[in-house]
Amino acid sequence: MTTPSDGVLPAAHASDKAGPWPAYVTASLAWHAGAGLLAVAMPASWPWSVAAIAANHAALTAGGLWPRSRWLGSNWTRLPAHAAARSEIAITIDDGPDPAVTPAVLDLLDAHGAKATFFCIGSEARSHSALCREIVRRGHSVQNHSDRHSHRFSLLGPKAMAREIAAAQASLADITGEAPRFFRAPAGLRNPFLAPVLQRLDLQLVSWTRRGFDTVRRDPADVLARLGRGLAAGDILLAHDGNAARTEDGAPVLLRVLPELLARAKSLGLVTVTLAAASLPQRGDPAMAPAEATPAESP
Numbered sequence: 660m661t662t663p664s665d666g667v668l669p670a671a672h673a674s675d676k677a678g679p680w681p682a683y684v685t686a687s688l689a690w691h692a693g694a695g696l697l698a699v700a701m702p703a704s705w706p707w708s709v710a711a712i713a714a715n716h717a718a719l720t721a722g723g724l725w726p727r728s729r730w731l732g733s734n735w736t737r738l739p740a741h742a743a744a745r746s747e748i749a750i751t752i753d754d755g756p757d758p759a760v761t762p763a764v765l766d767l768l769d770a771h772g773a774k775a776t777f778f779c780i781g782s783e784a785r786s787h788s789a790l791c792r793e794i795v796r797r798g799h800s801v802q803n804h805s806d807r808h809s810h811r812f813s814l815l816g817p818k819a820m821a822r823e824i825a826a827a828q829a830s831l832a833d834i835t836g837e838a839p840r841f842f843r844a845p846a847g848l849r850n851p852f853l854a855p856v857l858q859r860l861d862l863q864l865v866s867w868t869r870r871g872f873d874t875v876r877r878d879p880a881d882v883l884a885r886l887g888r889g890l891a892a893g894d895i896l897l898a899h900d901g902n903a904a905r906t907e908d909g910a911p912v913l914l915r916v917l918p919e920l921l922a923r924a925k926s927l928g929l930v931t932v933t934l935a936a937a938s939l940p941q942r943g944d945p946a947m948a949p950a951e952a953t954p955a956e957s958p
């Protein structure tokens with residue numbers, strides 16, 4: 660199986676094939692070893708060694724707290740170049756399934772002939788398994804958004820992180836009959852332990868091109884402006900059915916944003932597809948896996 664890769668830099672491909680750790684993490688390990696040796700060889704220099712290690716930890720932490728960074732491994736922030744060339748965009752909808760919101764989202768997508776990717780939480784999928792199956796039955800895609808959506812996800816060690824992702828993977832595959840191929844971290848936050856876990860489970864990390872902040876912003880015009888700014892082929896948009904903010908009159912924001920967003924995409928000649936469809940080198944070619952995809956350059 661080929662390693663999932665965003666293919667942005669040839670060097671990233673090479674390091675992916677060499678092992679599960681991204682080049683930046685491997686370099687960090689060497690940095691630690693060098694700082695340790697310096698402290699042993701020249702004991703008086705120990706403050707410099709401590710400072711060097713602290714600076715490196717700060718950089719690794721920053722890479723994990725910046726959802727669109729590639730410092731900690733492959734990360735899709737846009738669709739593959741071949742999908743952009745087909746005028747495709749992907750709307751990704753997180754934190755469901757939610758029985759109060761998701762059915763209406765499905766109806767809106769149907770009304771506009773659009774397909775979307777639902778990054779579902781494992782525990783929510785188990786609670787609403789029929790709704791989770793309905794998402795797939797209507798031609799959309801269900802992908803892995805961890806098992807419990809813990810706000811401490813980016814603080815987990817390698818074993819706990821693997822358990823979180825594997826539990827959701829098993830539940831979602833069992834419920835929908837299709838194993839997810841994409842993963843999104845809760846709030847997009849992660850740490851260096853994530854990349855090896857995703858490689859083992861054959862999952863591609865996906866973040867986004869733009870997000871609407873629709874879990875906190877209550878004004879549909881504001882959310883639409885954020886999602887639709889410079890809308891273009893290859894975009895990956897992030898919205899929410901679960902944890903959705905409510906408008907002043909109590910409606911989930913996404914339901915007020917989606918019709919206008921889909922109409923705008925259509926007027927620009929854009930086709931709204933699932934991530935799985937966008938990963939195919941040719942439309943409707945199921946033989947190719949996302950690993951073979953070559954994403955577009957980031958803006």
Ligand SMILES: [Zn+2]
Pocket residue numbers: 753754804808844845846
């Ligand atoms: Zn989420």
